[in-house]
Amino acid sequence: MAAIIISEINGWRANFSRRTLLVLMAVTAICGSLAFLRPEYCLVILTGVFIWIGLVAGKQSWSEAKIDGWAIEGKKAPGLVFSGKLTAVLLITLIHFVVLLPALILTNAIWGIPWWILGETLVSYALTTVLMAALGMLGTLSFGDISEFPRKLFSALFLAVTCIPGLWDSNPVWQVWNLVTSKSPGGMVQFIPNLIVIVLLALVAQFCFPREAVEGG
Amino acid sequence: MIKQYRKWIAALMFISGLLAFTGGKLQAAQIKMTTSLGFGDFVIPGHWVPLRVQIKGGVDSARVEVIRYNEDENNPSREIFAVSNPAAGASQLEIPVLASFKVKRVVTRLYHGKQLLTEQSLNLSGKIFPGHLILAINLPAAEQQAIQKSLLPDEPVLAVPIQPEELPGSGLNYDGVSGVVINNPGLVLAPAQIKTLRSWLTGGGRLVIVAASQQPPNWVRRLAGGNWNLQPKGYQEVFPVGFGSLIIIHPKSDAAGILQFSGEWRKILNLKPYLQSLRISAGQCFPGPVTVKPGQKFSLINPLSLFFLLWVGAAVFLNLYQKKKPPLNRFLILTLFSVAAAVPLAGILAKLWKHGAAWHTQAVILPDGGGALVCANIGLYPSNESGVYGSPWGVTVTGPSDEEGGINFETDRESGRRMAFWRRQHTPSQYSLSAGGSNNLVLTGCFPEFRVNQTRSPSNTPDTPDPWLPQLLIPNETVSWDGRQWRLLINYSLNGPLWREISGPPQWFQDGVELMKRCQALFADTLWLGGRNRLPRHLCLKIQGSPIPEYFWVMPAPF
Numbered sequence: 022m023a024a025i026i027i028s029e030i031n032g033w034r035a036n037f038s039r040r041t042l043l044v045l046m047a048v049t050a051i052c053g054s055l056a057f058l059r060p061e062y063c064l065v066i067l068t069g070v071f072i073w074i075g076l077v078a079g080k081q082s083w084s085e086a087k088i089d090g091w092a093i094e095g096k097k098a099p100g101l102v103f104s105g106k107l108t109a110v111l112l113i114t115l116i117h118f119v120v121l122l123p124a125l126i127l128t129n130a131i132w133g134i135p136w137w138i139l140g141e142t143l144v145s146y147a148l149t150t151v152l153m154a155a156l157g158m159l160g161t162l163s164f165g166d167i168s169e170f171p172r173k174l175f176s177a178l179f180l181a182v183t184c185i186p187g188l189w190d191s192n193p194v195w196q197v198w199n200l201v202t203s204k205s206p207g208g209m210v211q212f213i214p215n216l217i218v219i220v221l222l223a224l225v226a227q228f229c230f231p232r233e234a235v236e237g238g
Numbered sequence: 239m240i241k242q243y244r245k246w247i248a249a250l251m252f253i254s255g256l257l258a259f260t261g262g263k264l265q266a267a268q269i270k271m272t273t274s275l276g277f278g279d280f281v282i283p284g285h286w287v288p289l290r291v292q293i294k295g296g297v298d299s300a301r302v303e304v305i306r307y308n309e310d311e312n313n314p315s316r317e318i319f320a321v322s323n324p325a326a327g328a329s330q331l332e333i334p335v336l337a338s339f340k341v342k343r344v345v346t347r348l349y350h351g352k353q354l355l356t357e358q359s360l361n362l363s364g365k366i367f368p369g370h371l372i373l374a375i376n377l378p379a380a381e382q383q384a385i386q387k388s389l390l391p392d393e394p395v396l397a398v399p400i401q402p403e404e405l406p407g408s409g410l411n412y413d414g415v416s417g418v419v420i421n422n423p424g425l426v427l428a429p430a431q432i433k434t435l436r437s438w439l440t441g442g443g444r445l446v447i448v449a450a451s452q453q454p455p456n457w458v459r460r461l462a463g464g465n466w467n468l469q470p471k472g473y474q475e476v477f478p479v480g481f482g483s484l485i486i487i488h489p490k491s492d493a494a495g496i497l498q499f500s501g502e503w504r505k506i507l508n509l510k511p512y513l514q515s516l517r518i519s520a521g522q523c524f525p526g527p528v529t530v531k532p533g534q535k536f537s538l539i540n541p542l543s544l545f546f547l548l549w550v551g552a553a554v555f556l557n558l559y560q561k562k563k564p565p566l567n568r569f570l571i572l573t574l575f576s577v578a579a580a581v582p583l584a585g586i587l588a589k590l591w592k593h594g595a596a597w598h599t600q601a602v603i604l605p606d607g608g609g610a611l612v613c614a615n616i617g618l619y620p621s622n623e624s625g626v627y628g629s630p631w632g633v634t635v636t637g638p639s640d641e642e643g644g645i646n647f648e649t650d651r652e653s654g655r656r657m658a659f660w661r662r663q664h665t666p667s668q669y670s671l672s673a674g675g676s677n678n679l680v681l682t683g684c685f686p687e688f689r690v691n692q693t694r695s696p697s698n699t700p701d702t703p704d705p706w707l708p709q710l711l712i713p714n715e716t717v718s719w720d721g722r723q724w725r726l727l728i729n730y731s732l733n734g735p736l737w738r739e740i741s742g743p744p745q746w747f748q749d750g751v752e753l754m755k756r757c758q759a760l761f762a763d764t765l766w767l768g769g770r771n772r773l774p775r776h777l778c779l780k781i782q783g784s785p786i787p788e789y790f791w792v793m794p795a796p797f
Binding site: 051 | 545546547554557566569570576579581583584585634
């Protein structure tokens with residue numbers, strides 16, 4: 022699994038780190054300058070950046086080897102490869118948080134936003150990124166090498182959670198908005214459903230991989 | 239094999255995505271809330287009255303919101319505070335509410351988390367009594383009627399029978415009370431009730447104790463202070479306490495019936511037509527919000543934009559310099575430098591900007607150490623004002639007794655209007671919300687005690703009965719006014735104050751002049767003093783991270 026994680030991080034570092042980090046910094050800088058770092062605008066807009074990173078990760082755009090490659094050629098269990106790739110996505114997201122740190126310090130000092138809100142927002146970003154990556158990878162895995170799948174899935178999900186009022190709580194943008202404008206800590210319990218879904222997707226990944234391909238390969 | 243199930247997998251993924259961010263909902267619990275406003279359900283317009291909220295069991299923590307709606311539904315204001323552990327039994331809250339002339343109804347909502355458990359609305363129309371309100375404990379009906387007729391035929395007086403535990407524990411709730419009659423000499427009161435009773439007396443209240451025995455309880459002696467006589471003299475004893483009086487009546491058998499005469503009560507309670515009544519109260523001293531002008535405006539655009547320009551510019555430069563090598567190390571090094579720059583920059587910006595709030599505080603110091611009435615007008619900058627923005631978390635305010643609260647604006651779910659709210663962490667709080675506007679909010683506090691700060695050397699303090707006086711009376715920052723002549727304090731020493739006549743109030747006291755005029759109008763024979771910025775810390779609110787704001791105080795001269 023360590024080899025998968027290292028490979029993923031190396032792939033991101035070589036192929037995509039410049040792009041994702043610069044996009045994150047540029048969006049932060051533009052929002053920060055125009056909206057004076059108002060958290061309820063800047064942090065919500067940054068959700069879009071992390072969703073994008075999750076989608077790119079879901080398409081395995083920066084991966085040196087895709088899941089089926091690891092499973093067939095590397096003889097790894099699909100669930101293990103899937104989990105390794107998601108762990109790598111989580112670590113990559115944490116690297117983005119480090120780069121974001123100066124802006125967070127300024128936001129905290131200028132707007133008086135408590136650190137626990139910023140912490141919960143970062144947890145939300147991390148889970149959103151990993152979840153989008155998981156959905157994208159699983160979709161690609163299930164439907165074959167359909168590069169458009171993550172984008173279509175995200176579009177359908179986003180449309181549903183935006184248009185149906187009862188599902189607004191499921192909207193990552195709405196969730197970050199609620200976190201940022203909340204006045205009391207929600208606690209880590211609120212993230213448990215996301216974690217459960219990610220674990221479930223990892224389990225599904227173990228079984229939905231085309232075994233005949235492995236056997237045949 | 240996978241092709242057979244891929245539709246199911248797609249459906250599972252879709253549903254998982256929908257459920258992903260949804261947390262569990264809290265279930266409504268069995269909970270009862272009852273509310274009552276005023277004394278005997280009557281409120282005195284323009285004065286503070288108690289809103290009593292009783293919560294019975296059901297949840298381990300809850301939040302109460304009190305929202306006041308004006309007649310035109312404009313500028314509703316909201317006060318929020320936590321109720322701890324109502325599940326352990328009934329929680330009884332006494333919340334001061336300003337029943338200003340504009341207020342139409344008061345809505346009380348009980349929340350558990352974000353879930354609204356119950357809501358009650360109290361309509362003020364039909365409960366207004368614009369006259370004297372006398373609280374009576376254990377007073378016979380005949381004597382209550384005598385009190386009610388004491389100003390007839392000009393105007394009625396309202397005598398409301400209450401239980402001892404209904405005597406207010408918050409000084410603001412005495413605001414509309416003209417007199418208190420207690421016909422229970424052995425009555426035991428809580429320390430908070432005694433303190434607030436004394437504070438109210440010093441402002442001009444009248445407390446009548448009908449004492450059958452010769453020995454009233456200790457708290458009555460404490461209220462009388464140094465004026466207490468061991469041997470009662472006659473049927474009625476009057477002990478002046480500040481501007482008010484404590485009256486002890488010893489009804490002898492031959493004079494027992496005298497208390498059933500209206501004229502007697504008029505004299506005992508010193509009742510005059512309501513509009514001529516003289517008493518220092520928060521409702522009279524602070525009748526409405528004061529316009530708070532934003533202080534130094536500060537634009538965040540330039541320093542922030544410059545910082546971000548350098549931040550992104552450096553990142554782009556470092557990456558363009560050597561395109562082929564992975565740039566991660568440089569990003570991290572740049573982050574280290576950025577953090578090092580952001581920390582001091584954040585400190586500078588935060589101090590300059592103060593989270594977008596300005597304020598103006600006035601205080602009336604009551605005589606005889608009766609405490610103080612304090613009114614803080616806080617103005618939050620509107621978000622559309624050029625260059626200055628209010629924080630979405632509003633202003634964090636710290637106050638006396640380690641209390642902390644937040645001030646901000648939210649859209650009211652009922653009227654859809656932007657309204658100010660005061661969220662306090664502790665119940666009870668020394669400060670209560672008296673008014674809110676689209677951009678401002680007024681907090682009023684009644685403090686039954688007045689203590690000095692222990693920061694100054696006692697050697698500088700002249701030997702006076704009021705040790706805090708030298709701290710308050712600062713030369714060139716204290717004025718006096720007797721209704722005709724303004725004077726500026728030149729020196730204050732053991733020999734007393736030295737004044738210099740001035741043609742009018744000095745420029746630095748302009749924001750305190752109205753308050754001084756209102757107090758002087760109440761007690762015209764009194765010399766009034768005024769000053770700024772010298773209130774003890776235990777009275778002061780403080781905006782977190784900002785300098786201490788300007789305070790204007792007035793007080794009757796103790797010499």
